[in-house]
Amino acid sequence: MVPAVVAVSSYFRKRRGLALSTSSVGAGVGTMCFPPLFRVLIEEYGWRGLMLVLSGVALNLVVCGALFMMPAKSNKKLESNDHVQKTGICSRCTRQYNDFFAVLHNRAFTVILVIITTTYLVYIVPFVHLPDLARLTGVTKGNASFLVSIMGIAGIAGRLVFGFVSTLECVSVLLCHAGMLLVCGVATLLCTLIHTYTLFAVYAAVHGGFIGSYTGFIAVVITEIVGLDQTANALGMLTFLGGICILLASPLAGFLYDTTGSYLTSFYFTGVVFLVCGFVYVGLILYRRHQRLHVSIN
Numbered sequence: 001m002v003p004a005v006v007a008v009s010s011y012f013r014k015r016r017g018l019a020l021s022t023s024s025v026g027a028g029v030g031t032m033c034f035p036p037l038f039r040v041l042i043e044e045y046g047w048r049g050l051m052l053v054l055s056g057v058a059l060n061l062v063v064c065g066a067l068f069m070m071p072a073k074s075n076k077k078l079e080s081n082d083h084v085q086k087t088g089i090c091s092r093c094t095r096q097y098n099d100f101f102a103v104l105h106n107r108a109f110t111v112i113l114v115i116i117t118t119t120y121l122v123y124i125v126p127f128v129h130l131p132d133l134a135r136l137t138g139v140t141k142g143n144a145s146f147l148v149s150i151m152g153i154a155g156i157a158g159r160l161v162f163g164f165v166s167t168l169e170c171v172s173v174l175l176c177h178a179g180m181l182l183v184c185g186v187a188t189l190l191c192t193l194i195h196t197y198t199l200f201a202v203y204a205a206v207h208g209g210f211i212g213s214y215t216g217f218i219a220v221v222i223t224e225i226v227g228l229d230q231t232a233n234a235l236g237m238l239t240f241l242g243g244i245c246i247l248l249a250s251p252l253a254g255f256l257y258d259t260t261g262s263y264l265t266s267f268y269f270t271g272v273v274f275l276v277c278g279f280v281y282v283g284l285i286l287y288r289r290h291q292r293l294h295v296s297i298n
Contacts, residue, residue: 005219006232007068017173017220021163024216025156035148103234109225111284113238115277116218119181120245122270123215125253126188126207127151130200133263139197150204155212162213166220174288177221178281180214185274192264192271 005020012019041050103109130151131144162180166173184207191203219235226234256265 003065003068005235009219009223009228009231015167016223017166017217018163020219021159021166021213021216025159027155027212027215029152029156033149033152035145039145099230100233100236103226103230103237106226106230108284108288109222109234111280112221112225113234113241115181115281116238117241117245118273119214119277120242121249121252122266122273123211124246124249125266125270126191126204126211128250129253129257129263129266130191130204133191133267134197134200136263137195137200139200143197144200147200147204150201151208151212154205154208158209158213159216161209162217166217172285173217173220173224174281174285177214177217178278178285180210180217181274181278181281183210184214185271185278187271188267188274189271192267 004023008019008023009016038050041053045053127148130147134144134147135141162176165171166176187203187206187210191200191207194200194203218238219231222234222238223231253266256269257263259265
C-alpha cells in the first residue's frame with residue numbers, strides 16, 4: 001500500500017485527494033465482490049483451495065508493483081543521494097532510521113496516528129458482525145450476506161464523491177475526515193435499534209460510504225500533515241501499527257460477544273470509539289487553527 005500511495009502522491013498536487021481516492025476504489029470493489037466469491041470458492045474447492053486461489057491473486061500483484069514509476073528526481077536530489085551512498089551503508093541506515101522516527105516529532109501526526117490506529121481496532125466489526133446481527137432479527141442468510149456487498153458499493157461511490165469534494169478550495173480535508181468518523185459513530189449506535197432488512201441496508205450504505213471514504217482519505221491527510229517528503233515514513237509507521245490493531249480487532253470483537261452473548265455490545269463499543277476519535281480529531285483541528293491564528297497575530 002505504501003509504495004502505491006507514495007507513487008500516486010508524487011504525481012499530483014492540486015487534485016491529490018481525487019487521485020488517491022480513485023486509486024483506492026479497488027478496495028471497495030474487493031469488499032463488494034469477495035464475500036460471494038469466497039462462498040463459491042469454499043463450496044467448490046474448500047478452504048485450502050480458497051487459500052491457493054488467493055495466493056495466486058496476491059502473486060499477480062508483483063507484476064503491478066513492478067510497473068510503479070516515480071517522477072524523475074531533481075539534480076539536487078540526485079547529488080544528495082550520491083553523497084549518502086558514498087558515506088557508507090551504516091550512515092545510510094542511521095539516517096533512514098532517524099528520518100523514519102522523525103515524524104513523531106510532529107505532534108499533529110502523533111495525534112492522527114493514535115486516532116487512526118484506534119479506529120482500526122473496531123474498523124472490521126460492522127463488516128464481520130452486521131450479517132450475524134441482521135440474521136438474529138429475521139433477515140435471511142442471503143440478504144444478510146449481501147449487506148457487506150452494499151458496504152463495498154457505497155464505499156466505491158463515497159471515495160469518488162469525497163475525492164472530488166476534496167479538490168474544492170473551500171473544503172477542509174481534515175474536517176471532512178473527522179466528520180466521516182462522527183457519522184460512522186452515530187450510524188453504528190443507531191444500528192443497534194434496527195429490526196428490518198431495509199434499515200440494515202440503509203445503515204450498510206451510510207457506513208460503507210463514509211468508512212470507505214475515511215480509509216481512502218488517510219493518505220491525503222497524512223501528506224497534508226507531514227508533507228510529501230515524509231509521507232512514506234509516516235505511512236510506513238501507520239501501516240505497521242495499524243496492522244497490529246487490525247490483527248487484534250477480530251479477537252476483541254469475538255471476546256466482546258463471548259463475554260456478553262450479544263452482537264450489540266460490539267456495535268456499542270464500535271460506535272463509541274468512532275465518536276470519541278471523531279471528537280478528538282475535531283479538537284486537533286480547532287487547536288491547529290488557534291495556533292495558526294496566534295502566529296498570524298504575532
